[in-house]
């Protein structure tokens with residue numbers, strides 16, 4: 001038997017995979033599962049001025065920075081995009097993303113609709129966006145309460161914002177309802193797998209077909 005080639009062994013360009021949802025719908029849970037299950041995707045760690053929650057590690061979940069440091073990063077043009085969300089600022093550091101994409105590295109973004117729009121403006125061809133919907137607003141509130149990380153005032157304000165966030169659903173390439181988390185996760189992986197196979201991302205196809213045709 002000769003060389004057995006499959007398309008996923010050919011060179012390809014990486015993609016920018018965005019998961020957005022109203023707070024509490026499950027994007028952090030889904031992101032963590034994806035990062036565990038898939039070695040080819042790396043989290044783009046955002047910088048934020050919000051304080052860490054219990055269990056959050058600086059440099060892993062977020063880069064936790066002061067207001068002054070965030071200001072300096074904005075001034076020095078360190079961000080791909082940044083936005084105000086709730087009472088804090090969040091931004092995507094440029095880091096090594098551009099180089100990584102060329103080498104086939106995929107990046108996962110847990111960012112809101114504002115960041116999604118900005119990424120589309122910067123780099124339309126590489127972005128794939130997925131919006132996660134809760135099965136109902138009652139269930140969304142239950143999840144925020146069960147996470148037990150916010151006061152009831154904060155939960156009320158997250159619920160108020162949820163409607164505004166959901167109103168952006170049609171700006172996304174894909175929409176998945178997170179009712180059963182395992183089923184939702186399977187759908188998200190199917191999207192990622194299919195998008196990786198897009199002809200325009202398969203930079204190795206041209207040399208492969210050239211060789212195939214002799």
Ligand SMILES: Nc1nc2c(ncn2[C@@H]2O[C@H](COP(=O)(O)OP(=O)(O)O)[C@@H](O)[C@H]2O)c(=O)[nH]1
Nearest residue numbers: 023046082083085090091092110111112114115
């Ligand atoms: N535009 C933008 N939004 C971000 C970024 N990082 C996180 N967010 C969004 O900020 C919001 C609040 O995030 P967080 O405080 O972790 O609470 P969560 O909603 O419970 O995940 C979420 O909608 C995130 O998707 C970023 O770098 N840029």
Ligand SMILES: Nc1ncnc2c1ncn2[C@@H]1O[C@H](COP(=O)(O)OP(=O)(O)O)[C@@H](O)[C@H]1O
Nearest residue numbers: 023024025026027028029143147178179180181
């Ligand atoms: N499909 C689901 N069914 C029940 N609970 C869920 C589901 N998905 C997530 N959760 C729970 O809901 C809470 C909010 O999820 P999280 O991933 O933190 O949401 P987000 O990052 O969108 O704010 C967490 O306690 C999480 O364990």
